Amino acid sequence: MALRLARLLPCSARRGKIPASYATNDSGVLMEQERFESWLKNIYQTQDEEISCTECFDLVSHYVELEVSGENAAMKMPRLKQHLDQCRACRDEYEILRGLARWENEGGTPSLDELKDLIG
Amino acid sequence: MLLMSNTRTNEEWLHDLRATGEVQESATTDLRTFLLRAVLYSFNRNLGDFGGLAHDEILQMAEDCTQDALIAVINHLSDFRGDSKFTTWAYKFAVNIALVTARRQRWKGVSLDQLSFTDDSNLFEWMVQDKSPGHAPDQSAMQGEVGEIIREVIERDLTEKQRQILIMMVFNEVPMDEVVGRLSTNRNAIYKMLHDARRKLKSGLQAHGFEVGETLALFSTQG
Numbered sequence: 214m215a216l217r218l219a220r221l222l223p224c225s226a227r228r229g230k231i232p233a234s235y236a237t238n239d240s241g242v243l244m245e246q247e248r249f250e251s252w253l254k255n256i257y258q259t260q261d262e263e264i265s266c267t268e269c270f271d272l273v274s275h276y277v278e279l280e281v282s283g284e285n286a287a288m289k290m291p292r293l294k295q296h297l298d299q300c301r302a303c304r305d306e307y308e309i310l311r312g313l314a315r316w317e318n319e320g321g322t323p324s325l326d327e328l329k330d331l332i333g
Numbered sequence: 334m335l336l337m338s339n340t341r342t343n344e345e346w347l348h349d350l351r352a353t354g355e356v357q358e359s360a361t362t363d364l365r366t367f368l369l370r371a372v373l374y375s376f377n378r379n380l381g382d383f384g385g386l387a388h389d390e391i392l393q394m395a396e397d398c399t400q401d402a403l404i405a406v407i408n409h410l411s412d413f414r415g416d417s418k419f420t421t422w423a424y425k426f427a428v429n430i431a432l433v434t435a436r437r438q439r440w441k442g443v444s445l446d447q448l449s450f451t452d453d454s455n456l457f458e459w460m461v462q463d464k465s466p467g468h469a470p471d472q473s474a475m476q477g478e479v480g481e482i483i484r485e486v487i488e489r490d491l492t493e494k495q496r497q498i499l500i501m502m503v504f505n506e507v508p509m510d511e512v513v514g515r516l517s518t519n520r521n522a523i524y525k526m527l528h529d530a531r532r533k534l535k536s537g538l539q540a541h542g543f544e545v546g547e548t549l550a551l552f553s554t555q556g
Binding site: 215239244245246249252254255256257259261263265266270271273274275277278299300301302303307309310312313314317322325328329331332 | 366377395503520532534535545
Protein backbone atom coordinates (compact mmCIF):
# COMPACT_ATOMS: atom_id res chain seq x y z
CA MET A 214 0.00 0.00 0.00
CA ALA A 215 1.44 3.37 -0.92
CA LEU A 216 1.31 6.18 1.58
CA ARG A 217 1.20 9.37 -0.37
CA LEU A 218 2.91 11.97 1.69
CA ALA A 219 4.20 14.70 -0.54
CA ARG A 220 3.68 16.29 -3.86
CA LEU A 221 6.73 17.86 -5.37
CA LEU A 222 7.50 19.36 -8.70
CA PRO A 223 6.76 16.51 -11.07
CA CYS A 224 9.64 14.59 -12.47
CA SER A 225 9.89 11.22 -14.12
CA ALA A 226 12.17 8.74 -15.70
CA ARG A 227 10.68 9.60 -19.04
CA ARG A 228 12.48 12.88 -18.90
CA GLY A 229 15.62 10.84 -18.87
CA LYS A 230 17.04 12.47 -15.80
CA ILE A 231 16.56 9.90 -13.09
CA PRO A 232 17.31 6.21 -13.01
CA ALA A 233 14.05 4.28 -13.17
CA SER A 234 14.41 2.93 -9.67
CA TYR A 235 14.30 6.47 -8.31
CA ALA A 236 11.58 7.80 -10.58
CA THR A 237 8.55 9.49 -9.20
CA ASN A 238 5.26 9.38 -10.93
CA ASP A 239 3.85 12.46 -12.55
CA SER A 240 1.84 13.33 -9.48
CA GLY A 241 4.68 13.31 -7.02
CA VAL A 242 6.60 11.13 -4.64
CA LEU A 243 5.23 7.95 -3.18
CA MET A 244 6.67 6.55 0.01
CA GLU A 245 5.68 2.98 0.63
CA GLN A 246 4.08 2.40 4.02
CA GLU A 247 6.85 0.05 5.06
CA ARG A 248 9.46 2.71 4.38
CA PHE A 249 7.40 5.33 6.14
CA GLU A 250 7.10 3.05 9.17
CA SER A 251 10.87 2.59 9.12
CA TRP A 252 11.41 6.34 8.89
CA LEU A 253 9.00 6.95 11.75
CA LYS A 254 10.97 4.47 13.89
CA ASN A 255 14.16 6.36 13.05
CA ILE A 256 12.55 9.61 14.11
CA TYR A 257 11.53 8.21 17.47
CA GLN A 258 14.93 6.58 18.00
CA THR A 259 16.67 9.93 17.58
CA GLN A 260 18.95 10.79 20.46
CA ASP A 261 19.95 14.27 21.53
CA GLU A 262 23.60 13.42 20.90
CA GLU A 263 24.61 11.08 18.10
CA ILE A 264 28.03 10.18 16.80
CA SER A 265 29.16 11.47 13.45
CA CYS A 266 30.00 9.52 10.31
CA THR A 267 33.70 10.12 10.98
CA GLU A 268 33.39 8.61 14.45
CA CYS A 269 31.44 5.71 12.99
CA PHE A 270 34.12 5.07 10.38
CA ASP A 271 36.76 5.13 13.09
CA LEU A 272 34.98 2.51 15.21
CA VAL A 273 33.28 0.23 12.68
CA SER A 274 36.18 -2.18 12.13
CA HIS A 275 36.24 -2.94 15.87
CA TYR A 276 32.44 -3.30 15.87
CA VAL A 277 32.55 -5.75 12.96
CA GLU A 278 35.17 -7.91 14.60
CA LEU A 279 33.18 -8.05 17.84
CA GLU A 280 30.23 -9.34 15.81
CA VAL A 281 32.26 -11.84 13.83
CA SER A 282 33.75 -13.21 17.02
CA GLY A 283 30.24 -13.78 18.38
CA GLU A 284 30.11 -10.94 20.87
CA ASN A 285 27.16 -8.63 21.31
CA ALA A 286 28.58 -5.64 19.48
CA ALA A 287 25.32 -3.68 19.63
CA MET A 288 25.28 -3.91 23.40
CA LYS A 289 28.95 -3.02 23.78
CA MET A 290 28.82 -0.13 21.29
CA PRO A 291 25.24 1.17 21.37
CA ARG A 292 26.03 4.60 19.96
CA LEU A 293 27.64 3.05 16.90
CA LYS A 294 24.68 0.73 16.47
CA GLN A 295 22.36 3.71 16.69
CA HIS A 296 24.31 5.57 14.02
CA LEU A 297 24.21 2.54 11.73
CA ASP A 298 20.44 2.36 12.20
CA GLN A 299 20.11 6.00 11.17
CA CYS A 300 22.74 6.36 8.44
CA ARG A 301 22.22 4.39 5.25
CA ALA A 302 25.64 5.25 3.81
CA CYS A 303 27.52 4.02 6.87
CA ARG A 304 25.25 0.99 7.17
CA ASP A 305 25.90 -0.08 3.58
CA GLU A 306 29.64 0.07 4.18
CA TYR A 307 29.35 -1.76 7.49
CA GLU A 308 27.39 -4.62 5.89
CA ILE A 309 30.04 -5.13 3.25
CA LEU A 310 32.83 -4.92 5.80
CA ARG A 311 31.05 -7.49 7.94
CA GLY A 312 30.69 -9.77 4.91
CA LEU A 313 34.41 -9.53 4.20
CA ALA A 314 35.33 -10.18 7.82
CA ARG A 315 33.01 -13.19 8.04
CA TRP A 316 34.44 -14.64 4.88
CA GLU A 317 37.97 -14.30 6.18
CA ASN A 318 36.99 -15.72 9.52
CA GLU A 319 35.56 -18.78 7.80
CA GLY A 320 38.64 -19.07 5.58
CA GLY A 321 36.69 -19.23 2.34
CA THR A 322 37.39 -15.99 0.53
CA PRO A 323 37.45 -16.23 -3.28
CA SER A 324 40.48 -15.38 -5.37
CA LEU A 325 40.85 -12.11 -7.23
CA ASP A 326 40.22 -13.91 -10.53
CA GLU A 327 36.99 -15.38 -9.20
CA LEU A 328 35.83 -11.97 -8.00
CA LYS A 329 36.71 -10.40 -11.34
CA ASP A 330 34.78 -13.08 -13.19
CA LEU A 331 31.66 -12.28 -11.17
CA ILE A 332 31.65 -8.74 -12.48
CA GLY A 333 29.61 -7.81 -15.53
CA MET B 334 39.80 -21.08 -3.52
CA LEU B 335 41.59 -19.50 -0.63
CA LEU B 336 43.21 -16.26 -1.82
CA MET B 337 45.96 -15.81 0.66
CA SER B 338 46.25 -15.94 4.38
CA ASN B 339 47.10 -12.84 6.29
CA THR B 340 50.48 -14.00 7.60
CA ARG B 341 51.41 -10.68 9.13
CA THR B 342 50.47 -9.61 12.60
CA ASN B 343 49.20 -6.07 13.06
CA GLU B 344 52.61 -4.99 14.27
CA GLU B 345 54.28 -6.57 11.27
CA TRP B 346 51.97 -4.77 8.88
CA LEU B 347 52.77 -1.43 10.46
CA HIS B 348 56.47 -2.16 10.60
CA ASP B 349 56.73 -3.41 7.03
CA LEU B 350 54.65 -0.62 5.52
CA ARG B 351 56.83 1.94 7.27
CA ALA B 352 60.06 0.21 6.28
CA THR B 353 62.03 0.83 3.13
CA GLY B 354 63.18 -1.19 0.17
CA GLU B 355 61.97 -4.72 -0.48
CA VAL B 356 60.27 -5.11 2.88
CA GLN B 357 58.04 -2.15 2.24
CA GLU B 358 57.51 -3.11 -1.36
CA SER B 359 56.37 -6.59 -0.41
CA ALA B 360 53.97 -5.27 2.24
CA THR B 361 52.55 -2.68 -0.14
CA THR B 362 52.00 -5.29 -2.83
CA ASP B 363 50.24 -7.60 -0.38
CA LEU B 364 48.13 -4.77 1.01
CA ARG B 365 47.16 -3.78 -2.48
CA THR B 366 45.90 -7.29 -3.14
CA PHE B 367 43.76 -7.22 0.01
CA LEU B 368 42.32 -3.84 -0.95
CA LEU B 369 41.54 -4.93 -4.50
CA ARG B 370 39.67 -7.89 -3.11
CA ALA B 371 37.60 -5.56 -0.90
CA VAL B 372 36.87 -3.28 -3.85
CA LEU B 373 35.81 -6.16 -6.11
CA TYR B 374 33.66 -7.60 -3.31
CA SER B 375 32.01 -4.20 -2.87
CA PHE B 376 31.42 -3.80 -6.60
CA ASN B 377 29.95 -7.30 -6.83
CA ARG B 378 27.34 -6.33 -4.29
CA ASN B 379 26.42 -3.19 -6.20
CA LEU B 380 26.63 -4.28 -9.81
CA GLY B 381 23.38 -2.46 -10.58
CA ASP B 382 25.23 0.82 -10.19
CA PHE B 383 27.42 0.00 -13.17
CA GLY B 384 24.71 -0.66 -15.73
CA GLY B 385 25.99 -0.02 -19.23
CA LEU B 386 29.67 -0.24 -18.39
CA ALA B 387 31.83 -2.90 -19.99
CA HIS B 388 33.57 -5.52 -17.87
CA ASP B 389 37.00 -4.01 -18.52
CA GLU B 390 35.79 -0.53 -17.62
CA ILE B 391 34.50 -1.75 -14.27
CA LEU B 392 37.76 -3.56 -13.61
CA GLN B 393 39.70 -0.40 -14.39
CA MET B 394 37.53 1.52 -11.94
CA ALA B 395 38.30 -1.18 -9.39
CA GLU B 396 42.01 -0.72 -9.95
CA ASP B 397 41.65 3.06 -9.57
CA CYS B 398 39.68 2.64 -6.35
CA THR B 399 42.33 0.27 -5.05
CA GLN B 400 45.07 2.78 -5.69
CA ASP B 401 43.08 5.50 -3.91
CA ALA B 402 42.45 3.16 -1.00
CA LEU B 403 46.12 2.26 -0.76
CA ILE B 404 47.06 5.91 -0.52
CA ALA B 405 44.37 6.49 2.09
CA VAL B 406 45.56 3.58 4.22
CA ILE B 407 49.20 4.66 4.05
CA ASN B 408 48.23 8.22 4.97
CA HIS B 409 46.21 7.04 7.96
CA LEU B 410 48.58 4.42 9.39
CA SER B 411 49.04 6.47 12.55
CA ASP B 412 45.26 6.24 13.16
CA PHE B 413 45.33 2.46 13.51
CA ARG B 414 44.76 1.58 17.16
CA GLY B 415 44.97 -2.18 16.94
CA ASP B 416 41.38 -2.80 18.06
CA SER B 417 40.78 -4.95 15.01
CA LYS B 418 42.86 -6.89 12.52
CA PHE B 419 44.89 -4.54 10.36
CA THR B 420 43.25 -5.92 7.24
CA THR B 421 39.73 -5.30 8.57
CA TRP B 422 40.74 -1.74 9.40
CA ALA B 423 42.26 -1.28 5.93
CA TYR B 424 39.26 -2.83 4.19
CA LYS B 425 36.97 -0.05 5.32
CA PHE B 426 38.92 2.50 3.28
CA ALA B 427 38.51 0.33 0.20
CA VAL B 428 34.83 -0.30 0.87
CA ASN B 429 34.14 3.39 1.40
CA ILE B 430 35.89 4.43 -1.81
CA ALA B 431 34.29 1.59 -3.78
CA LEU B 432 30.76 2.45 -2.70
CA VAL B 433 31.21 6.17 -3.29
CA THR B 434 32.45 5.33 -6.78
CA ALA B 435 29.54 2.97 -7.45
CA ARG B 436 26.94 5.52 -6.33
CA ARG B 437 28.60 8.27 -8.36
CA GLN B 438 28.46 6.05 -11.45
CA ARG B 439 24.78 5.34 -10.93
CA TRP B 440 23.85 8.98 -10.45
CA LYS B 441 26.11 10.38 -13.14
CA GLY B 442 24.25 12.90 -15.22
CA VAL B 443 21.14 12.86 -13.05
CA SER B 444 19.82 16.28 -12.20
CA LEU B 445 18.89 16.70 -8.56
CA ASP B 446 17.24 20.05 -9.11
CA GLN B 447 13.76 18.64 -9.31
CA LEU B 448 14.41 16.39 -6.32
CA SER B 449 15.40 19.18 -3.98
CA PHE B 450 12.23 21.12 -3.41
CA THR B 451 13.20 24.01 -1.23
CA ASP B 452 10.45 26.49 -1.11
CA ASP B 453 6.83 27.48 -1.71
CA SER B 454 4.60 25.60 0.65
CA ASN B 455 1.78 25.80 -1.86
CA LEU B 456 3.70 23.22 -3.87
CA PHE B 457 3.88 20.92 -0.88
CA GLU B 458 0.66 19.00 -0.57
CA TRP B 459 0.01 16.19 1.77
CA MET B 460 -2.50 13.46 1.30
CA VAL B 461 -3.55 10.96 3.85
CA GLN B 462 -3.37 7.26 3.36
CA ASP B 463 -5.99 5.77 1.12
CA LYS B 464 -8.93 4.63 3.19
CA SER B 465 -8.99 0.93 2.46
CA PRO B 466 -11.63 -1.45 3.78
CA GLY B 467 -10.81 -2.62 7.23
CA HIS B 468 -9.30 0.65 8.40
CA ALA B 469 -11.06 2.07 11.43
CA PRO B 470 -12.11 5.66 10.73
CA ASP B 471 -10.39 6.93 13.85
CA GLN B 472 -7.17 5.17 12.83
CA SER B 473 -7.24 6.86 9.44
CA ALA B 474 -7.95 10.18 11.09
CA MET B 475 -5.03 9.78 13.46
CA GLN B 476 -2.77 8.76 10.59
CA GLY B 477 -3.80 11.92 8.84
CA GLU B 478 -3.02 13.93 11.94
CA VAL B 479 0.47 12.43 12.13
CA GLY B 480 1.02 13.26 8.49
CA GLU B 481 -0.16 16.82 9.08
CA ILE B 482 2.19 17.27 12.03
CA ILE B 483 5.11 15.99 9.98
CA ARG B 484 4.19 18.31 7.14
CA GLU B 485 3.96 21.27 9.49
CA VAL B 486 7.34 20.57 11.05
CA ILE B 487 9.00 20.17 7.66
CA GLU B 488 7.43 23.33 6.28
CA ARG B 489 7.63 25.52 9.39
CA ASP B 490 10.43 24.33 11.67
CA LEU B 491 13.18 23.04 9.40
CA THR B 492 15.70 25.36 7.83
CA GLU B 493 15.65 25.52 4.06
CA LYS B 494 18.79 23.40 3.89
CA GLN B 495 17.40 20.79 6.29
CA ARG B 496 14.23 20.59 4.26
CA GLN B 497 16.13 20.28 1.00
CA ILE B 498 18.33 17.49 2.28
CA LEU B 499 15.48 15.66 3.97
CA ILE B 500 13.43 15.63 0.80
CA MET B 501 16.37 14.50 -1.32
CA MET B 502 17.53 11.75 0.97
CA VAL B 503 14.41 10.53 2.77
CA PHE B 504 11.76 10.96 0.11
CA ASN B 505 13.82 10.58 -3.03
CA GLU B 506 16.47 8.25 -1.55
CA VAL B 507 19.36 10.15 -3.08
CA PRO B 508 22.50 8.58 -1.58
CA MET B 509 24.37 10.66 0.95
CA ASP B 510 27.57 10.85 -1.06
CA GLU B 511 25.68 12.24 -4.04
CA VAL B 512 24.26 14.97 -1.85
CA VAL B 513 27.74 15.59 -0.42
CA GLY B 514 29.22 15.92 -3.88
CA ARG B 515 26.50 18.10 -5.36
CA LEU B 516 26.31 20.46 -2.39
CA SER B 517 30.09 20.52 -1.88
CA THR B 518 29.84 19.57 1.75
CA ASN B 519 30.73 16.49 3.82
CA ARG B 520 29.00 13.52 5.38
CA ASN B 521 29.17 14.84 8.91
CA ALA B 522 27.43 18.07 7.94
CA ILE B 523 24.69 16.20 6.10
CA TYR B 524 24.22 13.76 8.96
CA LYS B 525 23.98 16.62 11.43
CA MET B 526 21.31 18.34 9.36
CA LEU B 527 19.27 15.16 9.13
CA HIS B 528 19.78 14.61 12.86
CA ASP B 529 18.51 18.10 13.62
CA ALA B 530 15.52 17.49 11.36
CA ARG B 531 14.72 14.23 13.14
CA ARG B 532 14.93 15.91 16.52
CA LYS B 533 12.44 18.54 15.42
CA LEU B 534 10.10 15.92 13.97
CA LYS B 535 10.30 13.85 17.15
CA SER B 536 9.62 16.91 19.31
CA GLY B 537 6.73 17.94 17.11
CA LEU B 538 5.07 14.54 17.31
CA GLN B 539 5.57 14.28 21.06
CA ALA B 540 4.31 17.81 21.64
CA HIS B 541 1.05 16.73 20.04
CA GLY B 542 0.84 13.70 22.26
CA PHE B 543 1.99 11.13 19.70
CA GLU B 544 4.36 8.92 21.60
CA VAL B 545 6.37 6.17 19.98
CA GLY B 546 4.35 3.02 20.72
CA GLU B 547 0.91 4.16 19.66
CA THR B 548 2.18 6.10 16.65
CA LEU B 549 4.12 3.17 15.24
CA ALA B 550 1.10 0.95 15.81
CA LEU B 551 -0.98 3.28 13.65
CA PHE B 552 1.25 2.60 10.66
CA SER B 553 2.41 -0.91 11.39
CA THR B 554 2.64 -3.13 8.34
CA GLN B 555 2.67 -6.13 10.63
CA GLY B 556 -1.12 -6.09 10.97
